[in-house]
Amino acid sequence: MTEPILRVTNLRATVAGQQVVEDVTFDVPATGVTAVLGRNGVGKTSTLKALLGLYARTGEVTLAGERIDRLSTDRIVRRGVGYVPEDREVFAGLTVAENLRLAERDAAPRRELVADLFPDLVRRSAQRAGTLSGGQQQMVSLARALLNDNRLLLVDEPTKGLAPKIVGQVATALAEAAATAPVLLVEQNLEVIERLATTVVVIDAGRVVHTGDAAELLDDPDRIQRLLGVHTSENAA
Numbered sequence: 574m575t576e577p578i579l580r581v582t583n584l585r586a587t588v589a590g591q592q593v594v595e596d597v598t599f600d601v602p603a604t605g606v607t608a609v610l611g612r613n614g615v616g617k618t619s620t621l622k623a624l625l626g627l628y629a630r631t632g633e634v635t636l637a638g639e640r641i642d643r644l645s646t647d648r649i650v651r652r653g654v655g656y657v658p659e660d661r662e663v664f665a666g667l668t669v670a671e672n673l674r675l676a677e678r679d680a681a682p683r684r685e686l687v688a689d690l691f692p693d694l695v696r697r698s699a700q701r702a703g704t705l706s707g708g709q710q711q712m713v714s715l716a717r718a719l720l721n722d723n724r725l726l727l728v729d730e731p732t733k734g735l736a737p738k739i740v741g742q743v744a745t746a747l748a749e750a751a752a753t754a755p756v757l758l759v760e761q762n763l764e765v766i767e768r769l770a771t772t773v774v775v776i777d778a779g780r781v782v783h784t785g786d787a788a789e790l791l792d793d794p795d796r797i798q799r800l801l802g803v804h805t806s807e808n809a810a
């Protein structure tokens with residue numbers, strides 16, 4: 574088995590004086606999508622931010638075998654960790670083209686790849702990002718990360734608040750993103766997880782309470798109910 578791209582061991586992080594990541598240990602395989610699941614407020618977003626060094630943290634984190642837990646955020650990003658934050662966070666007053674240009678980190682940004690993946694954004698390059706739909710803004714956010722050659726992509730709740738049809742489009746874009754780099758995806762939508770994820774990590778109260786094969790978890794409604802508090806029949810709509 575190949576070495577995991579990311580290895581997280583006993584990660585703890587404090588946010589506003591509160592311990593929100595208590596003890597998080599998991600691996601992200603070198604290919605595919607690893608989904609982070611859990612009820613609201615259990616520390617999924619904080620885990621991603623702690624990995625990026627945006628929150629004070631302790632524990633051991635290795636990226637392709639090298640320690641990154643003592644590095645500053647800019648160094649972690651320059652080692653090839655892309656981040657697509659929750660709530661999209663586009664520059665609303667700037668055009669699509671300007672949003673993309675500002676995200677170019679590498680000497681040779683992958684403009685052609687991004688143009689191929691997101692033809693709609695090419696058509697809308699002169700449109701102000703704040704006037705795009707939620708789904709289109711999510712595409713801008715993903716496109717910004719994909720312009721650079723990532724060793725790992727961290728993507729936080731990309732389908733949150735989107736209409737079902739748009740969720741499908743975002744999932745397609747994510748599948749294409751996952752073909753370029755392994756993805757660590759925080760996601761609540763079980764259909765998206767079923768479509769994309771190979772591995773799952775379930776967090777509860779700042780701790781990992783389950784890791785394993787995504788299909789295996791999705792085949793076990795009782796366990797989903799116990800871990801996530803959701804009935805799969807309700808999610809199958």
Ligand SMILES: Nc1ncnc2c1ncn2[C@@H]1O[C@H](COP(=O)(O)OP(=O)(O)OP(=O)(O)O)[C@@H](O)[C@H]1O
Pocket residue numbers: 588589591593611612613614615616617618619620
């Ligand atoms: N800046 C902050 N100040 C105070 N508390 C915070 C801050 N950021 C997060 N928290 C708290 O830390 C806990 C974990 O939040 P986090 O956003 O990581 O959870 P989450 O699992 O991503 O939740 P959700 O699924 O609702 O986005 C929550 O109780 C939250 O209220």
